[in-house]
Amino acid sequence: MAGRCHVILIGPQGSGKGTQAARSAPRLGLRHVATGDLFRHLMQRDDELAREVRWYYDRGALVPDEVVLRVLLQRLDELEEDADYRGALLDGYPRTRAQAEALDAVLRERNDCIAAVIHLAVPRPVLIERLGGRLICPQCGATYHRQFSPPAVDLRCDRCGTSLTQRSDDTPEAIARRLETYEQQTAPLLDYYRARGLLIEIDGARPIDAVTEALVEALQPLLADRP
Numbered sequence: 001m002a003g004r005c006h007v008i009l010i011g012p013q014g015s016g017k018g019t020q021a022a023r024s025a026p027r028l029g030l031r032h033v034a035t036g037d038l039f040r041h042l043m044q045r046d047d048e049l050a051r052e053v054r055w056y057y058d059r060g061a062l063v064p065d066e067v068v069l070r071v072l073l074q075r076l077d078e079l080e081e082d083a084d085y086r087g088a089l090l091d092g093y094p095r096t097r098a099q100a101e102a103l104d105a106v107l108r109e110r111n112d113c114i115a116a117v118i119h120l121a122v123p124r125p126v127l128i129e130r131l132g133g134r135l136i137c138p139q140c141g142a143t144y145h146r147q148f149s150p151p152a153v154d155l156r157c158d159r160c161g162t163s164l165t166q167r168s169d170d171t172p173e174a175i176a177r178r179l180e181t182y183e184q185q186t187a188p189l190l191d192y193y194r195a196r197g198l199l200i201e202i203d204g205a206r207p208i209d210a211v212t213e214a215l216v217e218a219l220q221p222l223l224a225d226r227p
């Protein structure tokens, strides 16, 4: 069977990965797969795994690699059941060198490929401003911002009407810790993929629509000749 082609989105917290993935994935024929969203969904359960994930999540610390991989593979297997599935837009995975190597092994096994790796670059002061005003829908996972991307009706999700909330890890302490972890563990992956000729730089410090257009324009030609 012909393999799938996936796209990886890398950028610091607040760079707009979730926002851009949700908007561009349907236009690119990709499915948005966000490990953070998978965890927020999983944490609504009341079992051992949910408690373990929450321990890391609320501290703004990375969940152990083997747990993330297990949750990710489960989602990819579910998607394989869907006849329309042609590839994933990975948002939030990989974040460590070990995760990148694990992903390479998994993709090799499935005869899948990485079409491109996008780096969404945004300066730190802009990230802090964005994360401080971020709101999410606890029901469907949609992302909003108090000033930059407000819902149409007072703090309710445009898609499903649920009251928006702040994420439990969008506190100043957890934000600082996550940005630090990004610099130390995730940013080095840019060289890992650049060396393989897969990296595409996108300026993420522009208005939401402009970034989406740049992303779609960069990726469409690469995905056009998929099986």
Ligand code: ADP
Residues within 6 Å of the ligand: 012, 013, 014, 035, 036, 037, 039, 056, 057, 058, 060, 061, 062, 063, 064, 065, 068, 091, 092, 093, 094, 095, 099, 169, 178
């Ligand atoms: P952010 O980009 O703000 O960190 P995410 O929604 O992508 O937000 O992730 C939220 C949390 O989920 C992370 O702080 C971490 O605890 C966990 N997480 C998500 N993806 C990964 C991953 N690839 N490896 C380890 N932990 C992860």
Ligand code: ADP
Residues within 6 Å of the ligand: 011, 012, 013, 014, 015, 016, 017, 018, 019, 020, 130, 131, 133, 134, 135, 143, 144, 145, 146, 148, 149, 204, 205, 206, 207, 208, 209, 211
């Ligand atoms: P990430 O998934 O990379 O952590 P998000 O997509 O959650 O980032 O975006 C972080 C916050 O910034 C959200 O509140 C979102 O509405 C807002 N945001 C995203 N992209 C932009 C942009 N280009 N300009 C202004 N605000 C943005």
Ligand code: ZN
Residues within 6 Å of the ligand: 137, 138, 139, 140, 141, 142, 157, 158, 159, 160, 161, 162
């Ligand atoms: Zn919603």
